[in-house]
Amino acid sequence: xxxxxxxxxxxxxxxxxxxxxRNLRTIFDEYNLIDLAEIVEQxxxxxxxxxxxxxxxxxxxxxxxxxxxxxxxxxxQSFTSVEIMAxxxxxxxxxxxxxxxxxxANIVKQVLNSASAEQRADINLLLSYPEYSAGSIMSTxxxxxxxxxxxxxxxxxxxxxxxxxxxxxxxxxxxxNRELVGTVRLRDILLAETEDTIEDLMDVDVISxxxxxxxxxxxxxxxxxxxxxxxxxxxxxRLIGIITVDDxxxxxxxxxxxxxxxxxxxxxxxxxxxxxxxxxMTKSRITWLLVLMVSATxxxxxxxxxxxxxxxxxxxxxxxxxxxSTAGNAGSQASAMVIRGIAxxxxxxxxxxxxxxKEVQVAILSGLVLFAINWLRLMIFTPETSMxxxxxxxLTLMLTVxxxxxxxxxxxxxxxxxxxxxxxxxxxxITTMVDAVALMIYFNLAVSMLGL
Amino acid sequence: xxxxxxxxxxxxxxxxxxxxxRNLRTIFDEYNLIDLAEIVEQxxxxxxxxxxxxxxxxxxxxxxxxxxxxxxxxxxQSFTSVEIMAxxxxxxxxxxxxxxxxxxANIVKQVLNSASAEQRADINLLLSYPEYSAGSIMSTxxxxxxxxxxxxxxxxxxxxxxxxxxxxxxxxxxxxNRELVGTVRLRDILLAETEDTIEDLMDVDVISxxxxxxxxxxxxxxxxxxxxxxxxxxxxxRLIGIITVDDxxxxxxxxxxxxxxxxxxxxxxxxxxxxxxxxxMTKSRITWLLVLMVSATxxxxxxxxxxxxxxxxxxxxxxxxxxxSTAGNAGSQASAMVIRGIAxxxxxxxxxxxxxxKEVQVAILSGLVLFAINWLRLMIFTPETSMxxxxxxxLTLMLTVxxxxxxxxxxxxxxxxxxxxxxxxxxxxITTMVDAVALMIYFNLAVSMLGL
Numbered sequence: 040x041x042x043x044x045x046x047x048x049x050x051x052x053x054x055x056x057x058x059x060x061r062n063l064r065t066i067f068d069e070y071n072l073i074d075l076a077e078i079v080e081q082x083x084x085x086x087x088x089x090x091x092x093x094x095x096x097x098x099x100x101x102x103x104x105x106x107x108x109x110x111x112x113x114x115x116q117s118f119t120s121v122e123i124m125a126x127x128x129x130x131x132x133x134x135x136x137x138x139x140x141x142x143x144a145n146i147v148k149q150v151l152n153s154a155s156a157e158q159r160a161d162i163n164l165l166l167s168y169p170e171y172s173a174g175s176i177m178s179t180x181x182x183x184x185x186x187x188x189x190x191x192x193x194x195x196x197x198x199x200x201x202x203x204x205x206x207x208x209x210x211x212x213x214x215x216n217r218e219l220v221g222t223v224r225l226r227d228i229l230l231a232e233t234e235d236t237i238e239d240l241m242d243v244d245v246i247s248x249x250x251x252x253x254x255x256x257x258x259x260x261x262x263x264x265x266x267x268x269x270x271x272x273x274x275x276x277r278l279i280g281i282i283t284v285d286d287x288x289x290x291x292x293x294x295x296x297x298x299x300x301x302x303x304x305x306x307x308x309x310x311x312x313x314x315x316x317x318x319x320m321t322k323s324r325i326t327w328l329l330v331l332m333v334s335a336t337x338x339x340x341x342x343x344x345x346x347x348x349x350x351x352x353x354x355x356x357x358x359x360x361x362x363x364s365t366a367g368n369a370g371s372q373a374s375a376m377v378i379r380g381i382a383x384x385x386x387x388x389x390x391x392x393x394x395x396x397k398e399v400q401v402a403i404l405s406g407l408v409l410f411a412i413n414w415l416r417l418m419i420f421t422p423e424t425s426m427x428x429x430x431x432x433x434l435t436l437m438l439t440v441x442x443x444x445x446x447x448x449x450x451x452x453x454x455x456x457x458x459x460x461x462x463x464x465x466x467x468x469i470t471t472m473v474d475a476v477a478l479m480i481y482f483n484l485a486v487s488m489l490g491l
Numbered sequence: 492x493x494x495x496x497x498x499x500x501x502x503x504x505x506x507x508x509x510x511x512x513r514n515l516r517t518i519f520d521e522y523n524l525i526d527l528a529e530i531v532e533q534x535x536x537x538x539x540x541x542x543x544x545x546x547x548x549x550x551x552x553x554x555x556x557x558x559x560x561x562x563x564x565x566x567x568q569s570f571t572s573v574e575i576m577a578x579x580x581x582x583x584x585x586x587x588x589x590x591x592x593x594x595x596a597n598i599v600k601q602v603l604n605s606a607s608a609e610q611r612a613d614i615n616l617l618l619s620y621p622e623y624s625a626g627s628i629m630s631t632x633x634x635x636x637x638x639x640x641x642x643x644x645x646x647x648x649x650x651x652x653x654x655x656x657x658x659x660x661x662x663x664x665x666x667x668n669r670e671l672v673g674t675v676r677l678r679d680i681l682l683a684e685t686e687d688t689i690e691d692l693m694d695v696d697v698i699s700x701x702x703x704x705x706x707x708x709x710x711x712x713x714x715x716x717x718x719x720x721x722x723x724x725x726x727x728x729r730l731i732g733i734i735t736v737d738d739x740x741x742x743x744x745x746x747x748x749x750x751x752x753x754x755x756x757x758x759x760x761x762x763x764x765x766x767x768x769x770x771x772m773t774k775s776r777i778t779w780l781l782v783l784m785v786s787a788t789x790x791x792x793x794x795x796x797x798x799x800x801x802x803x804x805x806x807x808x809x810x811x812x813x814x815x816s817t818a819g820n821a822g823s824q825a826s827a828m829v830i831r832g833i834a835x836x837x838x839x840x841x842x843x844x845x846x847x848x849k850e851v852q853v854a855i856l857s858g859l860v861l862f863a864i865n866w867l868r869l870m871i872f873t874p875e876t877s878m879x880x881x882x883x884x885x886l887t888l889m890l891t892v893x894x895x896x897x898x899x900x901x902x903x904x905x906x907x908x909x910x911x912x913x914x915x916x917x918x919x920x921i922t923t924m925v926d927a928v929a930l931m932i933y934f935n936l937a938v939s940m941l942g943l
Contacts, residue, residue, distance in 0.1 A: 420788070
């Protein structure tokens, strides 16, 4: 694995205290800035400010992007507008926008006032797109070429524009009116003859996304086509920006976190575990607990309805937990598989017959196994109950598994059919539904088979 | 979004039928090969073979990598060794290995026999690493430079080695005895003066992984350092291969799928939903259902132990579902948050105090809300039960939430402390534990408060 940093925040503090500028510069040149940022985060504000005034601007700009929002805010507040301007010069526009989106209005104003006119225009453009859209996450720093450029000219342009571009692996070929007409890989330019033109080298089958596309669909395009960067165009196919794969990994992770939260009956929250307030966390969890309370009332009513049966054969009550938890688990097993299948793009609504067919088979097989083992278990461990009671419990278990797996497998697809989020068909909802059905099967079987 | 392909497999079939070679070549030049591969997948084998013999080898090689394993197997089986050799020439070694890992022995032998001696050595090297290790997923096609190379010489080397390299954005600088001493970005080489040497330009703070590192930790390194490619070295720090970010996205997704399966009480299975057999799927699900059957017996015993209480106040039975499902859901809410926090690297064992503190606060707040609303609900909708019974149920609910959230929050951290997988502390296990505790609280409160 990666060798761990052998520098501590204590050591850094000491070097700052002693004003060891040259040593500090060497450290920040040699060690990885992401590791260093974690250490800088722990320093006091005045120490950080000393560092920021001492180190090269491109290094401090990088460190800045890796710090927490709280630290960034403190730093910007202690900067003069000249210092802010120097910092902005070394940041990619999308990083600035990222940061501004979480800052209070006074900081945003302070930063915008310090930005150059050109930067301000770029920032405002990005800020104008709706949250979670391709436009809001794209970068406006890319290399653009024309189809008529020769290889020699293209290389000159790449050298020039490449200083600030997020990537130079791919350049974008635009027409006179700024329409995106092709992409060309640096690799192909380097391997070509100097007199070749970009037109000969460019790929005209361009995969692009629109500014208003959802960031999730951008992530899926990048994943599907295995590309490291995707261009963003407006409705007139004019090139506006690019989105790189590293931003996409974060988006894919957030999406998964959201799915897992939904599956665990939590209203999605955005922040991280440690940074989300108790109030916010309670809010995101209490809703489902209340909904489930209401639905559990319904399940309770079923039990109340069969009070007489319970009074006659008290042993029936002892199996309620088994039947309820088997129903819940069998259902969430099926729904988790289907929800994930949909998320990775492997299952679609049209597969519903295949899902039903598979779940029924798995359910019957699982049901038979559970039936047999449970009957054996009851015969051995509770010899005092009648054979018929054992049969009622075991039969219920089998039927419960079949119904739970069917409901769990089909509900997410149904949600998708109605353009709802499959993950919102969360385990707890399915659990409550199948709990009720399972208890009804249980008591109906008991009443009819035991003649109650 | 991406414009959809307007070509169907029917049209492709017709062009093949009519031997329209030129049209076919144009289509495969112009359209995206990933989209085309999906259409090729639906063609008949003899049609595919005609395509493979007609199109350019680098295009068929790409199409080949995008096909399903079943199709790949069929194709290789119908190829002569000369044809296989031509195909291998155009494939990256890691793609060949990927494919061989899933193939039966006879196909592996056929492919290895057709490979060139050099390729065979590379393939065998990759195949020799344990599954899921960095060595097994790396590519051996990269650009290597020496520190003493001038920029001009480096560019010549890149042009030469770059034809077969997976990436040329980064080149690797190795010493006389093949130790990895630095990395240099193509961008920096292009922007430098021709007389500069690689030593001046290279970054000596190299982030690398070891051949035997787990693929998951490779994914985390790439994510943490926001890099698109990471070098793989052996224990002597000799450069062996590289791993690119696109492979990592797939690994991260597989890992999430595994976590979700574990959280839903499914023993992880590797294949996709539709391709996993009924038997395999049943096997992966039945284990937990059986474990839960045994533990539900325990919960059942608790209820049996309080049969007398249930006979005296039958209304107590009606609330069992509410208490059990609240316990289960509150517990899995907490565990899902903590498991995900660990997975994205945001929570570690040392945060246990923070987690306990937060969960207790959230639990008390949620518990109070549930207590109040439930009491109101019972007073309004079941006026026939006594105030004390209502109080017992509501109090149980509150205590249940507190305990469930604590157990759900702490168990995953405990698992991590004992170097176990936190996701294996799955919802169902936590559910059964808290179910039992909740029922014990319930009946104990009932017995003491109602004087049963």
